């Protein structure tokens with residue numbers, strides 16, 4: 001239902017002048033992610049119905065009469081794309097935050113927008129990489145190894161674009177940017193181990209070990225959760241009309257960054273040494289890395305305390321936020337913080353591509369122009385109303 | 389903005405009034421949403437159909453040995469009833485486009501009766517089968533596919549009933565606004581198409 005809503009809204013209810021290639025990258029990524037959700041979630045529903053009938057009514061879909069591996073197929077047919085349902089919006093947040101704090105337009109906007117869509121399309125044809133060790137025929141494994149490795153291309157485009165955006169720019173290292181940069185750096189680890197796992201021989205070697213767990217967590221926690229934090233800090237002033245406490249934000253970032261790496265990095269060497277996943281105890285020779293991971297886990301737990309405190313206190317009594325505290329170029333920064341009901345007092349006209357403004361001065365001038373335009377329209381209209 | 393009194397401006401701020409006015413301005417995209425929903429829905433059936441086809445091609449003897457033959461007469465008649473009900477229902481939409489509410493009610497009521505006959509026929513078929521849900525892989529697929537489809541027919545019937553109830557309020561549906569009619573009809577056509585595919589796969593192949 002949410003997917004239906006998002007897709008309809010994005011396709012039909014854009015502001016006048018907001019062509020598809022003027023949309024913020026974040027919206028592109030949400031669109032791509034929701035299309036995936038719309039198409040693939042139902043296959044899981046179908047599989048779940050069949051599984052339910054097997055378990056409670058005694059049907060024969062996935063038992064020895066039927067085909068247990070078919071369930072794995074139906075499950076991963078959805079569950080691989082769903083990884084991108086989480087990851088794409090995270091990439092979208094990076095693509096909003098990094099240009100804003102580099103005071104640079106996003107490098108290669110069009111490529112990044114299309115890469116989001118490309119990831120969505122490609123991710124529909126890779127699910128069998130979760131079944132390399134399930135007796136899948138050789139030709140199929142080769143095919144899906146190839147398609148899996150192809151995903152590295154659009155994601156590579158994105159990482160390249162983020163790097164090029166930061167390149168030779170004047171960096172402003174406020175909390176959202178720290179989280180975005182930290183997230184991208186750790187995404188490199190998650191992504192590269194993904195490429196390694198996509199290769200059939202390597203996957204068979206580390207199958208069912210902590211290496212896979214490490215890869216997963218580098219993406220889901222160290223990339224996606226970092227992006228969520230980046231997004232929360234970035235849009236906090238817009239949502240609440242108040243600034244968060246910068247110092248506490250930075251403390252939160254460093255604790256999280258440290259904790260995340262301490263917790264999840266040990267999983268790579270452990271996996272390579274052969275420690276299997278989903279076990280309650282491990283052989284003594286694995287103890288060293290495991291102790292580090294446990295300590296990291298506690299640190300990660302502690303790291304959320306300054307975050308929660310910061311959010312609550314700042315929301316209640318933070319200093320007032322200006323309309324555009326980050327000198328960002330998105331439309332949302334042209335309206336007041338927090339925005340009025342229905343976001344804009346007058347539907348804005350969009351006449352420039354996003355993030356195309358070279359310098360801070362331009363950005364500010366541009367925003368001022370829009371704001372005064374909106375005010376003019378508003379007073380016009382008010383006069384018209386009262387005259388009428 | 390005409391027709392609103394000055395009093396209203398005093399209770400609501402001008403922005404709010406403007407915002408509300410703007411909200412009304414955009415066109416109605418609900419049918420697009422319905423189409424997206426049906427696409428998603430079709431993927432549930434697609435997943436089950438694909439599973440069925442895979443079973444068919446993987447299992448050496450299909451249907452597995454000892455499965456009693458399916459009777460074709462009753463489901464055949466049922467298919468004809470369901471398919472023609474789609475045309476009947478379409479007359480209902482044509483009627484409301486001409487502002488003919490009683491026409492809409494008549495055609496939709498006939499559709500509902502045909503749908504109910506279909507469901508009754510299906511239940512009758514179930515009760516006369518010599519196999520059960522758990523007999524073997526084929527029978528499991530048979531019951532889950534037809535049952536899941538039957539569930540959709542039931543939902544379609546409920547939609548038709550809602551339209552019939554709502555059409556009792558004068559002016560609820562008119563040639564200008566008939567989203568409920570259109571949406572329930574599209575849903576019904578969808579259920580119909582799914583049945584045709586299902587019938588071909590399960591009964592004929």
Ligand SMILES: [Cu+2]
Nearest residue numbers: 080127129130
């Ligand atoms: Cu995957």
